[in-house]
Amino acid sequence: MRIVFSLNMLVGIVLCKMFCVLIILSILLLMLKKQYSKMRANRTHSETVVAFFHPYCNSGGGGERVLWAAVSAIQNKYNHLKYPNVHIIIYTGDLDAHPEQILNKAEKVFNYKIEQKVEFIYLHGRKWVEPSMYPYFTLLGQSLGSLWLALEALNTFVPDICIDTMGYAFTYPLFRYIGGCRVATYTHYPTISTDMMRHVYRRTVSHNNSRAIARNPFLSAAKLFYYKLFGLIYGWVGSRAEIIMVNSSWTEEHINAIWKCPLRTHKIYPPCNVKHLTSLPLLDDDEKCKNIRILSVAQFRPEKNHPLMLKAMYELRSIVEEEIWEKTRLILIGSCRNFEDEVRMKDMQDLSKHFALDENVEFKLNVPYSELLSEFQRATIGLHTMWNEHFGISVVECMAAGLIVVAHASGGPRADIIEIQQGSQNGFLATEAEEYATIMAHIINMHSEGRNAIRTVARASVNRFSDEVFEREFLRTIEPFFRQKQE
Numbered sequence: 001m002r003i004v005f006s007l008n009m010l011v012g013i014v015l016c017k018m019f020c021v022l023i024i025l026s027i028l029l030l031m032l033k034k035q036y037s038k039m040r041a042n043r044t045h046s047e048t049v050v051a052f053f054h055p056y057c058n059s060g061g062g063g064e065r066v067l068w069a070a071v072s073a074i075q076n077k078y079n080h081l082k083y084p085n086v087h088i089i090i091y092t093g094d095l096d097a098h099p100e101q102i103l104n105k106a107e108k109v110f111n112y113k114i115e116q117k118v119e120f121i122y123l124h125g126r127k128w129v130e131p132s133m134y135p136y137f138t139l140l141g142q143s144l145g146s147l148w149l150a151l152e153a154l155n156t157f158v159p160d161i162c163i164d165t166m167g168y169a170f171t172y173p174l175f176r177y178i179g180g181c182r183v184a185t186y187t188h189y190p191t192i193s194t195d196m197m198r199h200v201y202r203r204t205v206s207h208n209n210s211r212a213i214a215r216n217p218f219l220s221a222a223k224l225f226y227y228k229l230f231g232l233i234y235g236w237v238g239s240r241a242e243i244i245m246v247n248s249s250w251t252e253e254h255i256n257a258i259w260k261c262p263l264r265t266h267k268i269y270p271p272c273n274v275k276h277l278t279s280l281p282l283l284d285d286d287e288k289c290k291n292i293r294i295l296s297v298a299q300f301r302p303e304k305n306h307p308l309m310l311k312a313m314y315e316l317r318s319i320v321e322e323e324i325w326e327k328t329r330l331i332l333i334g335s336c337r338n339f340e341d342e343v344r345m346k347d348m349q350d351l352s353k354h355f356a357l358d359e360n361v362e363f364k365l366n367v368p369y370s371e372l373l374s375e376f377q378r379a380t381i382g383l384h385t386m387w388n389e390h391f392g393i394s395v396v397e398c399m400a401a402g403l404i405v406v407a408h409a410s411g412g413p414r415a416d417i418i419e420i421q422q423g424s425q426n427g428f429l430a431t432e433a434e435e436y437a438t439i440m441a442h443i444i445n446m447h448s449e450g451r452n453a454i455r456t457v458a459r460a461s462v463n464r465f466s467d468e469v470f471e472r473e474f475l476r477t478i479e480p481f482f483r484q485k486q487e
């Protein structure tokens with residue numbers, strides 16, 4: 001009797017405390033919201049302020065290319081006559097870099113010249129989003145850390161439109177409901193994916209799923225629960241963004257599975273820098289035919305699947321005539337990140353000897369860019385064998401340089417890049433070594449008009465990944481924010 005009574009009391013007290021905490025939290029948030037709207041009203045800028053939330057804006061990676069492309073797109077359009085001025089700010093955590101340094105780097109690395117004024121708001125709390133801060137519960141830790149960082153951002157400056165280009169989904173409700181901003185996102189990669197959950201579910205050891213957890217059913221169940229719960233929250237916060245942009249079919253599929261708002265999700269390919277490749281002069285096909293060069297540009301990493309290329313060559317030998325085989329070369333261009341990669345490359349060389357291909361296979365390590373360009377020009381076929389690559393920038397580069405690509409029929413190459421429909425064919429897809437060999441033999445035996453037709457289509461089709469198309473699509477997608485602002 002007594003025990004039941006005190007248990008009831010305990011539950012009562014806990015509930016009461018939770019209730020109090022909730023009330024206090026709501027009051028705090030309401031006060032913050034009021035404060036932010038005051039700050040916005042008090043602002044000295046009369047223009048529309050667009051903020052990019054990109055704490056690592058000085059890194060020079062693929063995500064930063066999208067950031068600078070987006071900034072220059074907005075400046076090109078909105079600083080001209082049609083709309084009143086737009087002011088751009090970037091929230092960054094690169095405390096050690098001056099605004100000029102950052103802009104110079106954007107110009108040097110990506111060739112985006114940012115001419116009008118961009119204001120940088122420096123955030124001091126970037127350490128809270130670094131994975132090294134959280135040895136356990138990394139996902140949750142980083143996500144809460146990003147909230148903290150976003151609070152710091154809003155406390156410093158309240159924008160009208162906030163565009164997240166790094167995928168910190170937990171900040172969207174904060175920016176939208178408390179900061180009163182319109183929120184858009186460009187997502188490169190889902191924070192949690194159904195693949196990760198599957199690893200835990202199947203109890204496979206992987207990079208993020210340690211042996212200890214994979215072995216223990218209870219730990220695995222607990223981790224799965226954690227991931228599921230995290231996935232639910234991630235889905236809710238992510239779908240608070242009013243405009244969602246994703247960088248590829250792969251990302252789109254995963255984001256749709258978790259955020260569940262496909263109607264507001266737009267696929268916009270990031271700009272790839274292929275202009276210098278599409279303007280390479282094509283060598284004459286006859287000249288190329290003296291030597292049939294098959295080119296692969298891929299690091300010597302296991303997932304790139306170099307053995308499949310060698311097997312395909314082995315198969316090719318048995319189906320082409322001897323004289324053609326004599327002049328066929330497979331050129332493997334790549335780099336090694338570490339000792340394991342070097343060992344792997346040696347293994348490949350041994351494998352090519354084993355298949356008696358060593359006369360017809362060349363390995364080229366760390367070639368300078370000028371040599372890469374000349375290889376691009378001399379080659380006829382581009383070879384890609386990685387399974388389920390998310391995108392496949394090397395495939396795009398080969399096509400831009402005028403090669404006929406045979407890519408693996410999976411992932412990005414199949415979904416985003418290669419088209420095999422008659423009339424718009426821009427390359428080939430294959431999975432097995434025999435299939436690769438048959439297709440390569442077909443290409444070698446084709447008339448040069450046929451080859452040229454495919455090449456021309458391929459070169460034109462990489463336009464989808466150009467700066468111009470990115471700019472057009474990006475502006476069209478975020479247009480509603482600006483339109484409403486003017487009304």
Ligand SMILES: *[C@@H]1O[C@H](CO)[C@@H](O)[C@H](O)[C@H]1NC(C)=O
Pocket residue numbers: 038039042
């Ligand atoms: C508004 O601006 C005035 C003068 O610039 C300043 O004194 C005041 O603290 C500002 N209020 C808020 C809420 O930022």
Ligand SMILES: *[C@@H]1O[C@H](CO)[C@@H](O)[C@H](O)[C@H]1NC(C)=O
Pocket residue numbers: 062188189247248251269270390391392
């Ligand atoms: C999208 O982003 C991911 C993660 O950075 C990257 O692996 C993938 O290649 C990107 N896709 C495109 C089309 O660039």
Ligand SMILES: *[C@@H]1O[C@H](CO)[C@@H](O)[C@H](O)[C@H]1NC(C)=O
Pocket residue numbers: 131138139207208
């Ligand atoms: C998995 O590991 C990578 C690299 O260490 C890290 O970037 C990523 O955030 C990790 N993911 C999770 C869910 O811990």
